[in-house]
Every structure is written in C-alpha cells, then in structure tokens.
Amino acid sequence: MTREEIIEGLKARHNKNGARNRNITDALFIKSTFRSGETLEHSGDVVVLADVNPGAEIRADGDIVVLGSLKGWVHAGASGDTKAVIIALELPAARFQIAKYPGVAPTLARRTVKSSASGPMIAYVRSKSIHVASYAGRFARYKKGVPYDG
Amino acid sequence: MTGKTIVITSGKGGVGKTTATANIGTALAMRGNKVVVVDTDIGLRNLDVIMGLENRIVYDVVNVIEGVCKLSQAMISDKHDYELYLIPAAQTRDKNAIEPEQLREMCAELEKDFDYVLIDCPAGIEQGFKNATAAAQEAIIVTTPEVSAIRDADRIIGLLESAGMHNPKLIINRIAPEMVKRGDMMDQKDVESLLAVEVIGLVPADEQTVVAANRGVPVVHNAKSPAGSAFMRIAARVDGEDIPLMDLEPKNSLLSRVKGMVGMNGRAYSHA
Numbered sequence: 001m002t003r004e005e006i007i008e009g010l011k012a013r014h015n016k017n018g019a020r021n022r023n024i025t026d027a028l029f030i031k032s033t034f035r036s037g038e039t040l041e042h043s044g045d046v047v048v049l050a051d052v053n054p055g056a057e058i059r060a061d062g063d064i065v066v067l068g069s070l071k072g073w074v075h076a077g078a079s080g081d082t083k084a085v086i087i088a089l090e091l092p093a094a095r096f097q098i099a100k101y102p103g104v105a106p107t108l109a110r111r112t113v114k115s116s117a118s119g120p121m122i123a124y125v126r127s128k129s130i131h132v133a134s135y136a137g138r139f140a141r142y143k144k145g146v147p148y149d150g
Numbered sequence: 151m152t153g154k155t156i157v158i159t160s161g162k163g164g165v166g167k168t169t170a171t172a173n174i175g176t177a178l179a180m181r182g183n184k185v186v187v188v189d190t191d192i193g194l195r196n197l198d199v200i201m202g203l204e205n206r207i208v209y210d211v212v213n214v215i216e217g218v219c220k221l222s223q224a225m226i227s228d229k230h231d232y233e234l235y236l237i238p239a240a241q242t243r244d245k246n247a248i249e250p251e252q253l254r255e256m257c258a259e260l261e262k263d264f265d266y267v268l269i270d271c272p273a274g275i276e277q278g279f280k281n282a283t284a285a286a287q288e289a290i291i292v293t294t295p296e297v298s299a300i301r302d303a304d305r306i307i308g309l310l311e312s313a314g315m316h317n318p319k320l321i322i323n324r325i326a327p328e329m330v331k332r333g334d335m336m337d338q339k340d341v342e343s344l345l346a347v348e349v350i351g352l353v354p355a356d357e358q359t360v361v362a363a364n365r366g367v368p369v370v371h372n373a374k375s376p377a378g379s380a381f382m383r384i385a386a387r388v389d390g391e392d393i394p395l396m397d398l399e400p401k402n403s404l405l406s407r408v409k410g411m412v413g414m415n416g417r418a419y420s421h422a
Binding site for chain 1: 301302304305307308309311312344345346
C-alpha cells in the first residue's frame with residue numbers, strides 16, 4: 001500500500017454517528033516559540049513544539065496541542081466543533097475558546113482550580129461549558145474535570 | 151574590509167537602547183575595532199547627547215540619504231583617539247524621511263570601511279523600526295526584567311524572525327541583584343525561559359550609568375562601574391570572545407555576610 005492509500009483508508013473510517021473523522025486531519029507543526037503579535041488560522045489540528053506566548057493568537061478547526069506553556073489566546077474547533085480539545089503541558093492561559101464556548105482563567109473564576117497542577121492539561125467542552133483536567137490520553141473519558149469558566 | 155551591521159532594538163521605550171548602543175560602540179572601538187554608530191531615531195535624537203557629541207553636529211543621516219552631503223561629512227569622530235564615529239539623526243524631520251532600502255544602501259557602504267556598524271533603533275514597531283532593522287544582519291534586543299518590556303521584546307523577536315533575522319541576542323538591562331536575591335525581580339533564567347533566545351549580557355542597575363549619560367561620556371570609560379564592565383564584556387562577546395555570563399551579586403554581599411556572622415546585621419536574622 002502506498003502512503004496515499006493508507007491515508008485514504010484511515011480517512012474513510014467514520015465515527016459511529018457518522019461525524020467528520022477526527023482521527024486523521026491535516027496538522028500544522030510549529031517548531032519555534034509562537035510569539036506576541038503572531039496569528040495563525042488553520043483548518044486542521046495545530047501542534048506547537050514550544051511555548052505560545054501572551055499576545056499570540058491561534059485559530060484551528062481541529063485540536064490545538066502545545067508542548068510547552070500555553071499563555072496566548074487559542075481557539076480550537078473554530079468552525080464549531082465542540083469535540084475539539086486543547087492540550088498543553090502548562091495551561092496558565094487567561095482565556096481560550098473551544099467552538100463557541102469561551103474559557104476564563106481559573107484564578108478569575110469563582111471556583112479555584114489547581115491549574116498549577118504539574119503535568120499536561122486538557123481542556124474540553126462538557127455540558128456547554130469548558131472543563132479542564134489532567135491529561136490522560138486523547139480518548140480517556142474525562143469525568144472529573146473542573147469547570148474552567150466562572 | 152567587510153564589517154557587519156547590528157541593530158540594537160527593544161520595542162518598548164526607555165529600556166536603554168541608546169545607552170547600550172553608545173557603550174557597546176565605544177567598547178568595541180576601545181578593543182581596536184573601527185566602529186560607526188548610526189542614530190535612526192529621527193525627530194527624537196539622543197545618541198549624540200549620550201556620547202557628548204551634540205554640539206559638533208553639522209550634517210545628519212537624512213542629509214546623507216538625500217545627497218546633501220557626503221557620507222564622510224556626516225560622520226562625527228569621537229573625542230577619543232580610537233576609531234569611533236557617529237552619524238546623528240535629523241531632529242527636524244520624522245521617521246518617514248527615509249526608506250528602509252536607502253538606509254540599507256548606506257550601511258552597505260559603511261560596511262566596506264568599518265568592522266562594526268551599530269544602529270540605534272527607535273522605540274515602536276512602525277516605520278523607524280522597519281528602517282533600522284532592514285539594514286542589519288544581526289540584532290541585539292535590550293530588555294529590562296519587567297513584564298511590559300519582556301512582552302514587547304517577545305513581539306520584536308517575532309517581527310525580526312518573520313523578517314528573516316534569526317537568533318537575535320538579548321541584553322537584560324537594569325538588573326537589581328538585591329531584588330533578584332529577595333525574589334522580587336525576575337532573574338536571567340526567568341527571562342530566558344519566557345523569550346527563548348540567547349542572552350549576551352546582564353547589566354546591573356548602576357547610578358554611574360545616569361551620571362555618565364548626563365556628562366556625555368559613556369559609562370564604559372569608568373572602569374570601576376559594574377555597568378561599564380558589563381558593557382565591556384558584552385562588547386567582547388559581540389567581538390567573538392567566549393566569556394561566560396557573570397552572576398550578579400549584591401554589591402555588599404561579602405560585607406553583609408561578615409556582618410551577619412558577627413551579629414551586626416539585624417536583617418540577616420529578621421526571618422529566623
């Protein structure tokens with residue numbers, strides 16, 4: 001099988017409900033620090049192999065993964081996909097958004113969240129609000145997430 | 151001779167770009183290089199004042215670019231006996247008086263005769279910044295250990311990278327070692343982890359810097375000044391020497407430690 005055939009085969013798989021296959025997307029890798037004033041829009045997933053600094057903006061239709069500290073503003077599932085997630089090794093971002101749901105910094109929220117908990121964090125949408133939890137794999141079921149917005 | 155053009159920039163104003171330009175330029179010349187410093191802060195010129203050459207200005211950078219005078223006519227020789235020249239900015243014009251391409255041509259001309267061409271960049275990211283950075287091959291970014299200055303430096307590094315100027319060097323200016331020791335000020339590691347660029351120098355806050363600027367004699371002339379010796383070391387690193395960064399210790403650390411040992415220093419035990 002050629003590389004193209006493998007990719008086509010994977011893309012042909014569908015989720016149970018027939019939704020867009022999210023397992024294979026066009027991902028964009030950013031291999032240097034994404035700095036203040038830099039903006040990016042992408043139709044697939046975005047992976048940053050460094051920090052996203054305050055003042056930087058990333059919009060992606062898919063997931064956003066930051067292998068560093070996420071301090072800028074990111075919008076996952078920008079075209080309305082509420083199944084999109086944001087994963088970051090550190091998540092001190094004041095604000096981010098998944099689909100139409102904005103997340104507010106835990107320190108600003110009523111309930112205090114231990115976002116300083118070490119280890120990677122995942123942000124996702126559950127019952128119309130953004131939750132965060134320690135990352136335990138892309139398809140783990142995050143039941144004990146803490147609401148990220150007030 | 152083919153020299154290189156280095157722009158000294160910061161984004162935020164008042165962090166010490168002009169002071170750094172004057173001092174690194176002077177120190178490079180003291181090391182035996184042929185140096186020219188160019189002030190591109192048109193309309194708000196300062197470099198001539200810091201270097202004490204204010205009342206010797208006849209022609210400026212805009213005159214050169216407009217062809218009013220020859221390049222050599224605008225170059226003011228420093229008062230000392232080494233090869234240091236200043237091309238001042240025009241005070242009665244604004245940043246739009248020159249184009250990036252014109253400044254690049256002028257610096258290419260200067261590179262033929264000089265080892266180093268240092269460009270003092272104005273604050274901001276508009277026309278003045280574009281002019282100054284277009285001409286340079288390398289960049290030195292000056293910041294202070296403050297959140298606002300670091301945020302602006304981050305933006306500047308991004309803009310330089312998108313303009314194809316990679317690996318800028320960072321100078322952290324006005325570090326107060328005592329505050330760092332107390333944990334009230336960011337240290338080198340904090341700044342480095344935020345900006346992810348190579349640090350080329352740490353300059354301590356030093357009253358002598360202000361005194362020197364007011365006198366129009368760059369602080370590198372004062373061998374006793376900690377800031378002066380910090381700029382000397384930066385110049386050596388720019389010149390290709392491999393000098394490790396020094397830990398900035400509070401000025402009276404040894405004395406206060408001795409005092410603490412013999413119980414003279416009340417503060418030493420205040421938290422015990």
